[in-house]
Every structure is written in C-alpha cells, then in structure tokens.
Amino acid sequence: MSRRLRRVACWALCGLLGTVALPTALSTAAQPSSPPARAAAADPAYDVLVFSRTTGFRHSSIDEGISALRELGAANNFTVTATEDPTAFTPAHLAGFESVVFLSTTGDVLNATQQSAFEGYIAAGGGYVGIHAAADTEYDWAWYAGLAGALFQSHPHIQPATVKVEDRAHDATAHLGPTWQRTDEWYDYRSNPRTSAHVLASLDESSYSGGGMGGDHPIAWCKDYQGGRAFYTGGGHTEASYADPAFRRHLLGGIRWTAEMTEADCRPETGYTTLFGSSGTAGWKQAGPGSFAHSNATLTSQGGLGMLWHQAKEYTSYSLKLDWRQAGDDNSGVFVGFPASDDPWSAVNNGYEIQIDSTDAADRTTGAVYGYKSADLAARDAALNPPGEWNTYEIRVEGERLQLFLNGRKINDFTNTDPARSLQQGHIGLQNHGDGDDVSFRNIRIKELGGTPGPREGEIKGIGGKCADVANGASADGTQIQLWTCNQSPAQKWTRHSDDTLRALGKCMDVSGGGSADGTKIQLYGCNASGAQKWVHQADGTLKNPQSGKCLDAAGVSSADGTRLHLWTCHTGANQKWALPA
Template identity: 50%
Template sequence: MLRRLTLTAAALITAAATAIPAVPAEAAAFKVLVFSKTAGFRHDSIPAGVQAIRDLGAANDFAVDATEDAGAFTASNLAQYKAVVFLSTTGDVLDAAQQAAFQSYVDGGGGYAGVHAAADTEYDWPYYGQLVGAWFASHPSIQQANVKTEDAAHPATSGLPATWTRTDEWYNYRTNPRPNVHVLQSLDESSYSGGTMGDHPITWCHPQASGRAFYTGLGHTAESYAEPNFRSLLLGGIRYAAGAVQADCAPPSGGPGGGTIEAESYTSQSGVQPASHGTASGGTTVGFIDNGDWVGYASVGTAGATGFTARVSSAGAGGTIQVRSGSPTGTLLGSVAVPVTGGWDTFTTVSTTLTGSASGPLYLVFTGGSGSLFDVDTFSLTTSATTTVEGEAYTSQSGVQPADHAGASGGRTVGYINNGDWAAYSGVSTSGLKSFGARVSSAGSGGTIQVRSGSATGTLLGSVNVPVTGSWDTFRTVSGTLTGSASGPLYLVFTGSGGNYLFDLDSFTVTR
C-alpha cells in the first residue's frame, strides 16, 4: 500500500499562499454523480440545480459529474462515486440491468440523494419506492408555505430555521413515509392550500442496507438553487448520502414498519380488495383474500427484520401469511398461520420470528384452501436497527489518514494505523449498541479494534480482533458483541504490537 508523504513546511506555506478556485476531481475528497434524465415532465430548474451542486462541490471538496445518460449506471462506473443525486428525474429512466447495478451500488454502501421530482420516478420498480421513501401523488399551485424543522442536528437541517417560510411546489405523496424513514422536515398544511396528508413529511433520510438515502421534496423552482438555506439543505443531504458526515437516520423504533401499519395501505397487490369492518383499525382491512393472492409495500423495507405480527380475522378457511422480500416470489423470511376466528369482525393477533435475510421491500403472500381465507387488519415488523458507516468519515482522529483502495467501499479506508491511534464519530451514539462489525484488511501485523464511548479512554463496550488478510486490498469482515453500557459518541481505538501499519478499516456496522 502506498503511503502519503508529509508536506514540507515550505510546501505548506506555498499551498497556503496560493488561491485555488476549484478542487479538481483527482484532488477532491470524493465524487458524486448528478443524474437528471426525464421520461415525463421536465423541470426547467434542472440546469440551475446542476450548477448549484457543482458550486457546492467546488466550495466543499467534492467533485461533480453530471449526466442524463442512463448508460452511466454500470457497476464499474458507479464504483467511483460516493453518492448519486437524482435531480428532478421523472418517469422510467433505468432499464433492468441499470436498475440492478444501482441497487447493488446502494446496498453495497453507496449513497442516494433524491431532489423534488425524484419521487416522480420509477413507479414500476418497488426497490426504488423503498429507496426514495414515498412516490409523488399530486401538488397544488406554487405558493408560500411553512416548513418545520424536526431534526436540528442532521447536517442537512442544522442551522435552518425552526419554521422556514418559503415558496415552492409542495408535493403530496401516495403514502406517508414517516414509519419507514427519519423525518427531517415537514409541512404545516395550515399554512397553505392543497395539502392532503395531514402529517406531511417533506425531507427525510434512512439507511438502505449498507448504503444511505436522503430525499427532499423542495427544489421545483430555479430560484430555490440560489437560496442559501436550500443550498445548505442540499449540501448536508449530499454529504450524508456520500458518507462524508454521519447522522442518525434510523426510522422510528419498532423497525421498518415504525410500529403498526394499516394493511390496506399496500402499494401493489394481486387479487385482494379493501374490506370495510367497523371493528377494524381505521374501519378497513385487506379482504377478499384467496389462495395465492398477495400485497406489496414499496416503502416498507425488510432489512434487519426479525419479527412479524398481524391482526387478523376469519370466518373462512384460515390459512398462512408468508413474509417475503423483494417480490411475491422473493426471499421467504418466515410465515405465520392464521386461525379461523369465527367471524370477519372477530380479530386475533398472530406473530412469528423472521429468520431469512434480505433488504428488499415487504411482500405478504396468502395461502390456504378454497374460498375466502381471512382478512388482515394491521401488521408490524420488528427489526434490529443497523447503521453502516464509512470508516474514513471520522469527525476527529489521532494518527490515522484516509488511504485509497479500489476494492474498498467508496474507494477509501482508514489507513496508516499504528498502535494507540483512534478515530471518533460524533454522529454515532453508543446508546443501546449490541454488536459491532467491521470490514478490514491487513498486510501488516493485524491487531484489535476497541469500541469505546465518549472518548478514546472512555467506557470500553467491546473489541474485535483483526487478522492478517495477506494484502491491503484483501478484505474480510470481523464482528463481536458489545456488552458495556454508555451513551456518548463512538470512538474506535486501534491497538497492536507489530510496529507500523497494523491494518486498514474500510467500513463498520453497529446494531442496536
């Protein structure tokens, strides 16, 4: 592994005295791809958006490529980018092979940032519905509204007003994404005309497998891209998606479903219909269920799902609910039997553990005998909350530096690690952590990663051993349980006895 040389004092003085107006791609901390292909309505604000992101990159040490060519969505090409920005894309813009490449890119650790009409895109691709968080439904005329900041700590919304009054085109969405995402901003529907959601998220983020997703419904007008506050929002969202800064984007407690989900809020189905029942939650169930019917929930992810619970009734034959990921024939995570309850208005609760592993959107498949089987009123998923972080996205450190490796997630690791060095991640809380896993490589002597809270000498929660892997580009995953209890920011302390350069850290995952 090539090691970076230290600048001489003279070189530092020269560099400080030289004005560099823009950061060239090869010197930037990371690269993003801005994608603005449209197959439906085309926003005239797209050129202003592209230029604004270029300006943000030049001022904040990241390089920007922009394209409307879907041919850019190949595994080899996407690997050079930390994040891909869907800038007011519309309609069906990727073919099946391009979709597969992009899904692998994000789930493998890449970032997605959607702006405005990104929610008006790829309606026939369930994975994208999960990634963006919610699809566009309608909008009233452009008008002024109040945007409420719900998370003042996230890099995208830090420093924004608690109530931000501005003019834009305010999207209503087909489903409320709140159960499945971390909401950063919402709209006050009493401040404008045409809102249809009541609780109305407008900007949010969430983990996506090993990657990250950010979306904002702001950005219809060209004038938006000259607003300092909107540029700050856009910058923070892109940097989060790229893994350059850390933030808590976990959905509400209770898992991908964020608690209880109305079963009739499906986004796709085969054979079923809503059925009215006075004793059902919201007065409606998924009914008219026959053998082989199914429902899909594009915004409910199955990543980390460990349990499933449903409220059901049956005056029919009863049957089974299969919990699957990605499609009606996708990975089977588990199943639960539905008994005959004696009436369509007589409900009982059934539950099961889920043992399969997948990260696609949720599908429920119904099986049983002949005739109407049962109704499903509500359901919930439980999950282990997992967050994956790029190792080089530390907020403070001692002794380490980023190291370039083509085989690393995002092309970089934490490298140059010696005994006693450490890296800190102020946006990652240690509260409730149960396990730690890391992707590592070593052509040195290997060593140990200590997981600590609050400081480099803070509470020790656990540790994992890092073996010699044979080269700096040969990676493997190590993991261990955490048993200590603390709530401060995460610190990783590196130890070993083999001299210089113990190992490299590519990325790590913590589970609550």
C-alpha cells in the first residue's frame, strides 16, 4: 500500500474528522489568533532517515537537530533512523523510508553509486527534506542542486530577521502568521529557486544586514522533483532553533509533506495579485445574512446564507487561487462568473459555485461545480486534506471553460453550455452557508490571463485517426462535412474560436436547419452566430451542440473515407470522440 493510500485509509478508520491531534505545544505555536480547527487524524506509522554526514564545516547544532527530529517522530508516529554512514544509500535500504532528511550536511557526502541509489529512490516517489547546510552540499552533482532547489553562496553574521510567510496553507507554514520573527544564520543562494520551486517563505532583507539577493530572497520552499517530493528550509544553524516550537512545527510539516502524509500545491507560482491577505477586506462586500470573522489574515464564515463578494472588479480570463479549511463536516463554496448584486441568490442563479463539503452528493461535494458536474472523485480523494488541515484551490477560467485544481492536482474540467450563464465575465465570492458551517479562507490571489483564448487552428481528428473534412474542398453553403484521411489540406484546417464556433474555408460547421433529429446533416455554412453553429468539447471527448443537446457523430460507426458526419444522440462511442486543436 502506498504512503498516500495508508493516509487515506487512516482517515476512514479514524472517522475522517480526526481523533488525534498533533502535539499541542508544536501545532499552536506562532498562531494564537487563528480560528479553532478540529484535530487532524493521526498519521499512519512511517519511517524517516536522517543523514548528517559532513566533509566540510560541521554545525554544532546537528546533535540538537537529531534530538528534535526524534522527539517529533515519537509524538507524530514516525521513527527516526539517524546515520552519517553513506553506505546506507542503497536501493534496498532507502526503500524502507518515506523521507530522507539531509541535516546540515556539507561537502561531498555520497559517491557515484550512492548518488545513483538516491536518484532512484526519489524517482520511485521518495521524499527529501533539506535543512540549512543541506544547500552547502554536493556542488558537482547537478541532480542534487535541482533537488535542493538552490545552493549556498554566502551568509552574514547570525542576527534576527523578519521572515515573510508567503504560503500559509502548506503544513510547514500553516501554523505561522503573515510574518515570523527569527534569529538564525541567513543564507544567500547562488540562484533564486522561485521559478522552479514553490516559495513558502522569504526574507525581508530590510530587516537585517548583509542580505545579498536583491530583495527577492526565498528561505523555504517545496517542489515536486522527478517523481518525488522535495522540501528545503534555510533555518537551523543555531542550537536554539531546535528548541523553538514554531521551527520544530515547520520541520514537521516539511517531513509530513515529503512523506505524503499531507497534500499541498507545490507548483511554482508567480504573477498573482492579492485580493485578500494581511491588508484586510478592502474591495469586498457582504451580501445577505451572516458574515465572516477576520483574524490573523484569515476569514471564517459565520451564519448565513450569505456571500462575501469582491465588488472591486469583474474578471474574464484568470487563475484564482485561495486556501481553505473546514473545521469539521462543514459547507461553503467559491462563486465565480456572477453579476454585481447585493443579493447572494444572484450568484446562485447566474454564476457557478465550486463546492466545499466533503460529505455531500457527488455533484455537490468538495470539488464539484455545484449541481452541474462532480469532480473526479478518485483524484479528489487523493488530493484532499481532511478537516483541520488547509487545502488550496486553483480555479482557472478561460472562455467558458473552468478547470479546478486541488492542492496542485486537476480534479474537474467543466465547460459552460447554459446560454443564461457565462464564465467569460463576472465577480468572485465566498459563501457563508449558515450556523455551524465553519470554513476559513486565506491568501486569496488572482492572475489575469490576458483575455479569452485566441483562435486555435489545426485538424479535428475522429474515429480511425481520420479528419473532419469539407467535401471536395468546396466552400458553398450546405457542403457536407465528412470523414477523410488526414492530408493537411485547407478543407481540414479548422479554427476553434472563443465563441464556440469551428471554422474552415471562411465558414462555420453548422447543423443543417438548426435541427435536432438524429441524422441531421452537418454542413459548412456562413457564420451567423446561431446556436446551430456552437460546438462544445466535453471532458469525455464528445463534441456537443448545446442547442440540440446532441453530438457530432460519424455515421455507421465507420472510419471509411467519405463517411458522413451528422448529429446524433450522445453516447460516447468511438465515432463520437474528437480531438480538437489545442
């Protein structure tokens, strides 16, 4: 059984809502004003290897680090095996560990055979945690530099500094406030990891002397790397670090994530604008009853049924990211694509809700487009953290298509076909569902994608790998659309437009007479913006005409040249599956 399956199985056995808390002294540090959350379920037992070999400078804090990691393991159901023997790096031995911690290693610590074994371990889904001088290690091993994310350049003297916490959903940083005051030895790195890793925290270089990374100074990050997971923190030089509850909880979160005991979105992230964070709720307005409590840069729903909506701007094509947490079996959602209104029912009736409620029916559970399309439940369950832990949504809207990512994994792909609604313009809102439905939100940010997608040109391929073809390359209205061997001719060059039309030879693919009967001819016709010329590519591969509710079909389940294309009741057979220009 995989690490993640063991974790999911434990949730089920523990009743999903959890029975065993992380150690109180560690889990609550640095977050006294956070809303309360139900205790997370205990992790299943797992094993961690701590490797602290040095062939360069040796940190006096290594012993304290090992002791702290052993104590964390004893309190959180993982065993710690500590070693400085590089012969531990064999495929058979490494296979017994869910994560390997490089604790202030320095210099060349593994030979070529051992390096190969570690690369294989990561490729097989293993985890890596780098602490402090793990970045001062293996400078000639390019693969390791990629795993660690960045390598050591220099450092000023030990001094206090302000750490800016950029991600407060990851288990390594969720316990922290927007800033974190720490004293440590602050590394500069030879490169900035932001483009290849997801930055969890960075340094405010104005808060200390000697910082040399030009103001953008990541200090902790995570990344998926060649099949495995990697987490690095620059803290941990001093002995005192390992007695600090907040820093110990930081390490625990990194270990849990790399061991796949918790999920997070660790894709690189740049270019987002904050809509809600430490600066408050400017630009937001409550509609309907209830409200949101605001504490520690966190919004928590109370009462309802209402909605907090971002009235400052409508959005057309964007990536919206936000972090959310349920306290228990709670209900909330994120609304998109609705017009300005102080009536929360306007969002219900005119927009779409991305649901948060892990125990409801399939089309209205977490990850569903409420009432319209269920998430891929297997993918959702693999990505979902239980109540008491934070999750991250990315809601990506392009034209009438909405893609949903949970903790970095795609779990839903929905296309609007309702003429009364549109995703192409509207506001964003958070639901406060009612008394007892306590859901919290953090770090709401958006990146505009520059308008709806432009035309995409190429072949439309169907059964047998054949192409949708305008018969004889004629452009007269009423010309039959057929199946034909792909030949890259203009008769097979289709342009996919944001208005859901498919165009070739300057005209549109059209349902003859706007009909809806099975067998209705599919033809070329002058573009006229009618429903007979709208085609929406479904997640199951079918190409649907919303006006008729039927699909583009190759007659007789045939792939022979000249096979007529017509309208037919959707059934997802091979003769109704189409690949469109991307």
